[in-house]
Amino acid sequence: MTPDVDATAPKFLRDKYAIIGVGETTYTRGSNLTTRALGTWAVKNAMEDAGIPASEVDGMMSYSNNDSTPSPMIAGDLGIRLNFYMDVYGGGSSSEALIGLAIGAIEAGMCNTVVVFRSMNGYSQVRIGGTGARARAPVGGDAVHTAPYGWFSAGQNFSPSFMRHMYDYGTTPEQVAMVKVIHSEHASNNPKAYYKQRLTVDDVLNSRMIVKPLHLLDCCVETDNATAVIVTRAERAYDYRNTPARILAVAGRVCKPRIDMHFQHGPISTVAGYYIKDIIWPNAGVGPEDIDLTGAYDAFTFTSMLQLEDYGFCKKGEGGDYVSSGIMRLGNERPNNTSGGHLCEGYTHGMNMIIENVRQLRGEVDDYCPVDDQDRKQHTFDYSGGACRQVPDANISMNLGWAMPGTGSSMVMRKG
Amino acid sequence: MPEGEYRGMNLTILDVDHENVAYFGHCADHDFHLQKCTSCGLLRYPPGTACPWCQNREFEWTAVEGKGTVHSYGEVHQAIQPQFREKAPYMILIVDLDTQKGQPTEHEALRVAGNLATPDGDLAPPELVRQVGIGSRMRMVFADVGEGLSLPMWTLDEDAEQPENPWRYPQEYNGV
Ligand SMILES: [Zn+2]
Numbered sequence A: 001m002t003p004d005v006d007a008t009a010p011k012f013l014r015d016k017y018a019i020i021g022v023g024e025t026t027y028t029r030g031s032n033l034t035t036r037a038l039g040t041w042a043v044k045n046a047m048e049d050a051g052i053p054a055s056e057v058d059g060m061m062s063y064s065n066n067d068s069t070p071s072p073m074i075a076g077d078l079g080i081r082l083n084f085y086m087d088v089y090g091g092g093s094s095s096e097a098l099i100g101l102a103i104g105a106i107e108a109g110m111c112n113t114v115v116v117f118r119s120m121n122g123y124s125q126v127r128i129g130g131t132g133a134r135a136r137a138p139v140g141g142d143a144v145h146t147a148p149y150g151w152f153s154a155g156q157n158f159s160p161s162f163m164r165h166m167y168d169y170g171t172t173p174e175q176v177a178m179v180k181v182i183h184s185e186h187a188s189n190n191p192k193a194y195y196k197q198r199l200t201v202d203d204v205l206n207s208r209m210i211v212k213p214l215h216l217l218d219c220c221v222e223t224d225n226a227t228a229v230i231v232t233r234a235e236r237a238y239d240y241r242n243t244p245a246r247i248l249a250v251a252g253r254v255c256k257p258r259i260d261m262h263f264q265h266g267p268i269s270t271v272a273g274y275y276i277k278d279i280i281w282p283n284a285g286v287g288p289e290d291i292d293l294t295g296a297y298d299a300f301t302f303t304s305m306l307q308l309e310d311y312g313f314c315k316k317g318e319g320g321d322y323v324s325s326g327i328m329r330l331g332n333e334r335p336n337n338t339s340g341g342h343l344c345e346g347y348t349h350g351m352n353m354i355i356e357n358v359r360q361l362r363g364e365v366d367d368y369c370p371v372d373d374q375d376r377k378q379h380t381f382d383y384s385g386g387a388c389r390q391v392p393d394a395n396i397s398m399n400l401g402w403a404m405p406g407t408g409s410s411m412v413m414r415k416g
Numbered sequence B: 001m002p003e004g005e006y007r008g009m010n011l012t013i014l015d016v017d018h019e020n021v022a023y024f025g026h027c028a029d030h031d032f033h034l035q036k037c038t039s040c041g042l043l044r045y046p047p048g049t050a051c052p053w054c055q056n057r058e059f060e061w062t063a064v065e066g067k068g069t070v071h072s073y074g075e076v077h078q079a080i081q082p083q084f085r086e087k088a089p090y091m092i093l094i095v096d097l098d099t100q101k102g103q104p105t106e107h108e109a110l111r112v113a114g115n116l117a118t119p120d121g122d123l124a125p126p127e128l129v130r131q132v133g134i135g136s137r138m139r140m141v142f143a144d145v146g147e148g149l150s151l152p153m154w155t156l157d158e159d160a161e162q163p164e165n166p167w168r169y170p171q172e173y174n175g176v
Helices: A035-050 A071-077 A094-107 A132-136 A141-145 A154-169 A173-187 A201-206 A273-284 A301-310 A319-324 A351-362 B018-028
Strands: A017-024 A059-064 A084-089 A113-121 A209-212 A224-233 A245-255 A293-296 A396-404 A407-415 B003-006 B009-012 B033-037 B059-063 B067-076 B090-097 B111-115 B137-146 B149-156
Touching: A017 A035, A017 A094, A017 A351, A035 A071, A035 A113, A035 A224, A059 A071, A059 A094, A071 A084, A071 A113, A084 A094, A094 A113, A094 A224, A094 A245, A094 A351, A094 A396, A094 A407, A113 A351, A141 B009, A141 B018, A154 A209, A154 A301, A154 A319, A154 A396, A154 B067, A154 B090, A173 A201, A173 A301, A173 A319, A224 A351, A245 A273, A245 A351, A245 A396, A273 A301, A273 A396, A273 A407, A293 A301, A293 A351, A301 A319, A301 A396, A351 A396, A351 A407, B003 B137, B003 B149, B018 B033, B018 B137, B018 B149, B111 B149
Parallel strands: A059 A084, A059 A113, A293 A396
Antiparallel strands: A017 A224, A017 A245, A113 A224, A209 B067, A245 A407, A396 A407, B003 B009, B033 B059, B067 B090, B067 B137, B090 B111, B137 B149
């Protein structure tokens, strides 16, 4: 294997870019809309959120697994003339990576302001869980080493990594179930969340087994939705409506060795975060102790835990303790996925966790708290169900994006 | 072109995909082979077009003993494809081959995937699933799909000493 290289980048872009607008559609199971209509809806919402006219957006990027509508259609519908666009193949962890590439495109002088969107009918068209048409697709070439074993959905693919963590470190089902419990509590304060009901550890452990170690409630919800964020230079960011979320650092699609079959390179319970941490922390100029809230991708309960551990929020092997300690709960030291995340709010391949952190940094999370006559949220910081989900004094956030155990992305933002 | 129907899936290896044609062809002969680098001498799995350790593109197909230890597994209780549903729960095993284990670095091994199977290559019944976990000693068997195409599978090695309690997920579901 090639020796590890120093991937830390020059720090001259730290704090120089910002997210100025965020937007999404409703999260449904059965949108009855095309991904074109959904994408247009989310991008328009992000533009309205920023207060940016179409004439000031000139870049667009998206990612998909050939289950979306490309940028030119969305831009055309909204009267946006593009100086740059790129639609890439990719799922989870593409969001942070594309924000980094958007910064690169602007820095290269290719455009000024980029919308990044993800539009998907993950329930009613291309089932993200791998059921439906995806399960009947012909299997060729390299996939013959995996799919014929009934080993092709995300849960099936990741299960050996999750199992090995339990074996290596004594992680228990009860500990991991707490990820779902806490995210469900957060979702109960999110009017947008698809699942708002608060759940218990027993609810998770008594739900039916999908693939050990994943019960039904260890798995995220499949939904139809689109999501969008708008990236521009920090010095332009203050021309728009909301407090910008300034980007301290990004890491994009960082990989373990041999991700064609990452199990070859152990420890298999170690994930890409092990490598990401050496890029993201020095580039951001902060450490785990500085992070006020996290958005750790929760395609599965285990996904959040493995990442938080390998990024250094706790010692290696203590992820089970970390996620069950309550530290991730609203009101405690470092809340995770305050929107309810993929497990409860909706599945967007990572975008909704970025949107949530942007709103948290603004201090304007869209919970059930009342608004004043200026339409500003008056947060109560009462985290019981149907109430507040604003993190007090949220200054620095981190997103921990996941494609699979071997690949991930990250972004650190600060309040502008 | 090696192809065949297996549990409702159409499996195909293109003739131009020489590495996979050769790999599955050896499997069809029930004679497991891996690529051995002609430069550094390391074996690799899955088949590929160069050596991940020294970038050499030359290799020789080399017979490898199909024996090893379960490194980890997934156990599917809610199958997705109809023809797997009637066989659920089924296990997806990641097996450390004895050959080249801990090389070239301590955390590396040739980790060959396969289902837990009966000795004739069919998916294992629940009473067999219950016996297998991390640490179980396995031997390779094959599921024949079509001409020039068989899949490696794993069955309990009847001749090996088995751990008293291979590690299994602590919660049973429907008795497994
Ligand atoms: Zn070599």
